[in-house]
Amino acid sequence: MRHSRKLLGTLFVGAAACVTVAALAYPAMLGATTTSSSPTRVIAQTQWGPLTEQDRDFVVKVRAAGLWEYPVGQMGLQKGQSAAVKTASKHLIDGHAALDASCRKISVMLNITIPNVASPQQQGFVNTLAADQGKQFDTDFANILRVTHGSIFNAIAKVRSTTTNSVVRTLADQANATVLDHITVMEQTGLVNFDQALFQQTSPPTLPATDLTPPPPVGGQPQVVLVPPANSTTRPPLLPGESSQAAASPAPTVS
16 A cells, blocks of 8 residues: 555544633644543533533544545545545545535534644645555555544544533534445445554554644635535534524535
8 A cells, every 4th residue: 555554554533602712722632542631621611512622622623534535535536446436535525525514613603713724644645645546546545544434433432422512412423424434435445455454543643743633724714615516415414503594505615
């Protein structure tokens, strides 16, 4: 898998007035083993329930995942050699556009700062796939994405089972369904090396926190929006207190 084994040696991977703090600090680290120094510490009281460090970091992590997997999906539609890889690419684009719509709404509701670019590690995955050609692209595509999704799957379950914030719980439900779908379509390519994937998923993180953390957005920079495809079959779920009419409103098309 050429570059990808090195890259995958470590993985992680208005309502604003209702929040009782002026702004929530940007998370210091998004590792696979821990999301923060004190994940259960309550950092804000909201009308949807207490917000913990783990909750906040989860919203940031879901947003960051889309910022690299969505463009990789676009890449797969262009460079993929097999029909299965192209199908998996469509699932990446569709699923992360819907998750992104939820994250952007939730960031306003809970006053969470979300990134505009992926972490250096995640950008490294993009660079690897951008350099690949032919069959090597398909192989690295399936294995990189199977490992990253497999690594975050357990973290989603932990957030879903422990959060007391109803908005974060809804996002965890959506993320769980999306990640399981993406794991499945990667496996359906027939290219996943399961022994290697398991080894990489269970290896402790070794990269510094700066490589695992997406940088805060630049002030005044337009927010990146992952635009759903014209033939999208995935819609974001209704968030607590949201009407079906508001959920159906079109998102801005900045990309």
